[in-house]
Amino acid sequence: MPELRVDGVTKRFDKVLAVDNASFTASPGRILGLLGPNGAGKTTTIRMIAYITVPDTGQVLFGDKQVGPWSQKQMGYLPEERGLYRKMKVGEQLTYFGELKGLSHSEAVKRVKHWLDRFDASDWYGRKTNELSKGMQQKVQFVTAVLHDPELLILDEPFVGLDPINAEVLQDVIMELKEAGRTILFASHRMEQVEQLCDDICLISQGKIVVNGELREIKKSFGRNTILLDFEGPDGFLDDLESRQLVRINVRSKSHAEIRLLNDTRPRVVLDEALRHTHEISRFELVEPSMREIFVTAVTAQQGAEAIEV
Amino acid sequence: MTNNIFIVAKYEFLKRVKTKWFVITTLLGPMALIAFIAIIGYVSISSLTSDDKTVAVLDATGILFDGLNDEDGQITFVVSNMPEDSVRKAVIRGVFDGYLLLDDQIISGSGEATYFSKDGGGASFFSRKLRNLVRSTVEERRLLEQHVPPEVFEILNARVDVNMVKLSDTGETTGGTEAFAVVGFIMGFLIYIAMFVYGTVVMQGVMQEKINRVVEIIVSSVRPFDLLMGKVLGIGAMGLLQMTFWAILIMAGVLLSGTVVAAFLDPATLNLPASASQDELLAAADFTIPSIEPAVFIWFVAFFLLGYLLYASLFSAIGSSVEQQQDAQSLMLPVMLPIILSIVFLQPLIEAPNSTLAIVLSMIPFTSPISMVVRFAITDIPFWEVSLSFLILVGSFIGSIWVASRIYRVGILMYGKKASFADLIRWARLS
Numbered sequence: 001m002p003e004l005r006v007d008g009v010t011k012r013f014d015k016v017l018a019v020d021n022a023s024f025t026a027s028p029g030r031i032l033g034l035l036g037p038n039g040a041g042k043t044t045t046i047r048m049i050a051y052i053t054v055p056d057t058g059q060v061l062f063g064d065k066q067v068g069p070w071s072q073k074q075m076g077y078l079p080e081e082r083g084l085y086r087k088m089k090v091g092e093q094l095t096y097f098g099e100l101k102g103l104s105h106s107e108a109v110k111r112v113k114h115w116l117d118r119f120d121a122s123d124w125y126g127r128k129t130n131e132l133s134k135g136m137q138q139k140v141q142f143v144t145a146v147l148h149d150p151e152l153l154i155l156d157e158p159f160v161g162l163d164p165i166n167a168e169v170l171q172d173v174i175m176e177l178k179e180a181g182r183t184i185l186f187a188s189h190r191m192e193q194v195e196q197l198c199d200d201i202c203l204i205s206q207g208k209i210v211v212n213g214e215l216r217e218i219k220k221s222f223g224r225n226t227i228l229l230d231f232e233g234p235d236g237f238l239d240d241l242e243s244r245q246l247v248r249i250n251v252r253s254k255s256h257a258e259i260r261l262l263n264d265t266r267p268r269v270v271l272d273e274a275l276r277h278t279h280e281i282s283r284f285e286l287v288e289p290s291m292r293e294i295f296v297t298a299v300t301a302q303q304g305a306e307a308i309e310v
Numbered sequence: 311m312t313n314n315i316f317i318v319a320k321y322e323f324l325k326r327v328k329t330k331w332f333v334i335t336t337l338l339g340p341m342a343l344i345a346f347i348a349i350i351g352y353v354s355i356s357s358l359t360s361d362d363k364t365v366a367v368l369d370a371t372g373i374l375f376d377g378l379n380d381e382d383g384q385i386t387f388v389v390s391n392m393p394e395d396s397v398r399k400a401v402i403r404g405v406f407d408g409y410l411l412l413d414d415q416i417i418s419g420s421g422e423a424t425y426f427s428k429d430g431g432g433a434s435f436f437s438r439k440l441r442n443l444v445r446s447t448v449e450e451r452r453l454l455e456q457h458v459p460p461e462v463f464e465i466l467n468a469r470v471d472v473n474m475v476k477l478s479d480t481g482e483t484t485g486g487t488e489a490f491a492v493v494g495f496i497m498g499f500l501i502y503i504a505m506f507v508y509g510t511v512v513m514q515g516v517m518q519e520k521i522n523r524v525v526e527i528i529v530s531s532v533r534p535f536d537l538l539m540g541k542v543l544g545i546g547a548m549g550l551l552q553m554t555f556w557a558i559l560i561m562a563g564v565l566l567s568g569t570v571v572a573a574f575l576d577p578a579t580l581n582l583p584a585s586a587s588q589d590e591l592l593a594a595a596d597f598t599i600p601s602i603e604p605a606v607f608i609w610f611v612a613f614f615l616l617g618y619l620l621y622a623s624l625f626s627a628i629g630s631s632v633e634q635q636q637d638a639q640s641l642m643l644p645v646m647l648p649i650i651l652s653i654v655f656l657q658p659l660i661e662a663p664n665s666t667l668a669i670v671l672s673m674i675p676f677t678s679p680i681s682m683v684v685r686f687a688i689t690d691i692p693f694w695e696v697s698l699s700f701l702i703l704v705g706s707f708i709g710s711i712w713v714a715s716r717i718y719r720v721g722i723l724m725y726g727k728k729a730s731f732a733d734l735i736r737w738a739r740l741s
Contacts, residue, residue, distance in 0.1 A: 077526075079526045079530075081526065083522045083526065085325075099321075
């Protein structure tokens with residue numbers, strides 16, 4: 001199975017440097033999480049991998065060959081902005097996409113039926129797309145990406161608009177494809193999903209790759225510097241800690257907080273304060289940072305002191 | 311990747327041929343054309359007739375009134391001995407449609423006739439008819455007073471016909487110049503539809519794909535050029551199917567037209583016996599079905615296809631650069647201008663198919679599809695001239711599809727910004 005290698009790729013639009021000398025690798029049988037704030041250059045990177053646009057410098061290799069029309073046939077793409085022909089029938093349009101990927105007409109029809117079956121949607125075959133709900137269209141859209149059994153799969157926010165049950169069906173399919181040795185690129189802003197699905201991470205900010213590597217290694221490298229605290233009672237002490245620049249509160253609710261230790265603050269400083277001010281503590285755990293925390297830290301560091309909302 | 315072009319073309323064709331729009335326009339197109347011709351015919355015929363009118367005549371000469379007589383009975387003349395004032399009031403009250411004042415010096419040549427009415431007479435069929443009636447009555451009276459013999463009357467009244475004959479290398483064709491003008495007009499009109507209507511269909515298709523965001527999926531499977539070419543060819547095939555259907559109907563109509571026209575001809579007015587055959591009737595009425603030379607037809611199809619391709623490529627570039635119908639309007643204007651110009655110049659072209667204007671228009675690729683075919687249908691044009699015009703057109707299409715595909719490639723993925731012409735030129739120059 002070929003691996004995907006993005007090698008020193010740069011793309012410029014007028015004066016905007018969309019992607020700046022980016023290099024990373026996605027391996028077969030693994031899922032690479034492609035992350036980054038809006039406008040970071042993710043879509044441009046994906047488009048260059050999909051051979052929709054070409055880089056100004058650098059190259060994208062699939063196996064040991066540059067991507068081109070040949071690799072498009074071996075690649076399935078689910079773009080972030082979903083689109084289907086509204087007035088065309090579901091079966092007809094899926095068959096069309098299959099044929100464009102190089103399947104014969106009869107083979108395309110067979111596979112469309114198979115996949116609709118898989119998603120419990122056999123009776124949609126003859127229905128017009130604009131009669132389907134958003135979630136249904138979402139599944140149809142996913143089928144366009146996997147119909148031709150591609151070696152490389154690019155999924156941009158595949159779970160948006162799906163209910164938990166359908167999301168699970170989709171996740172099963174993605175995991176199956178991974179087990180079958182496909183190379184999968186997964187772009188998302190949903191950090192819990194990234195954490196759950198991805199083996200590797202590539203984080204882009206302002207066109208540059210700021211974090212790249214195996215998810216577990218990255219987490220480890222950030223160290224155990226995050227405290228998960230469940231408590232009862234007043235929470236004013238958290239504000240106090242934060243105003244003294246000792247910590248940053250990442251997630252906060254009435255009785256829960258995810259606390260990031262700053263400036264070498266020791267965990268027991270937080271514990272002391274908590275013991276002094278709360279009525280009860282049901283959890284105090286020192287953990288590796290969450291993906292969300294890594295995202296914020298890395299992007300903030302890259303963009304200077306600018307506050308970033310995820 | 312010609313296979314991709316074929317797949318795209320196939321789906322574009324099937325998708326469109328199956329729509330209600332296609333079925334309706336294909337079936338109703340000829341009816342609309344017939345209705346259009348019928349309305350024009352009705353309007354021009356109704357301007358040749360008028361409502362019945364009653365005209366009071368104040369005849370100072372006392373003798374002219376007897377000669378005033380409308381054979382069709384549309385104008386009824388009533389002699390009046392009342393003073394002019396009361397006749398005037400009667401006209402205003404609506405008793406008469408108007409009154410005619412005939413001077414007593416009119417026969418001797420120094421007087422004149424005046425018609426008074428509420429609507430002023432105008433340039434209508436009625437005023438022309440009244441003028442002719444008064445004029446011929448006065449003329450007749452003048453001749454009579456000079457004792458001109460009746461033979462001279464007859465000579466003066468005899469009709470003078472001028473026949474039109476078209477000369478060509480292969481011989482001459484009688485009585486057909488109007489018919490050739492009609493054939494040319496219909497052909498020009500069909501090419502106009504091909505360029506404008508089908509061109510717009512291509513533009514809409516490109517726009518829809520961009521707005522729906524389907525285009526990103528497709529260009530992750532095929533090259534933008536293949537998608538563009540497939541689309542243009544698929545819609546072109548649809549247009550060709552529609553045109554072929556219409557052409558068959560028109561041909562059937564032309565073949566039947568002799569019978570239809572003959573059915574409306576009255577043998578008596580053509581001085582033929584009632585038992586006259588259809589051919590005799592048509593010959594007497596000077597009606598001939600123009601025979602279209604195969605060359606005319608071949609060039610028509612060639613210019614039809616290339617004209618469509620040229621404009622489809624231009625329209626697709628526009629479609630790719632906009633996200634809303636309104637934004638397309640301003641960009642469409644410069645593309646539509648040459649098409650409109652060729653329609654505007656159709657009349658002068660038909661009247662003088664070998665004028666400098668006609669030759670220039672039939673060489674410029676943006677106007678040549680309509681202009682050259684119309685000229686070719688009417689008059690003989692040297693082979694080298696048509697070929698040159700066609701080659702220029704082919705070359706322009708190759709150039710325009712190349713530029714259009716470069717604009718298209720960038721345009722389909724550009725969102726959010728309203729593109730200007732400067733943007734299009736910049737996109738085309740991007741590597």
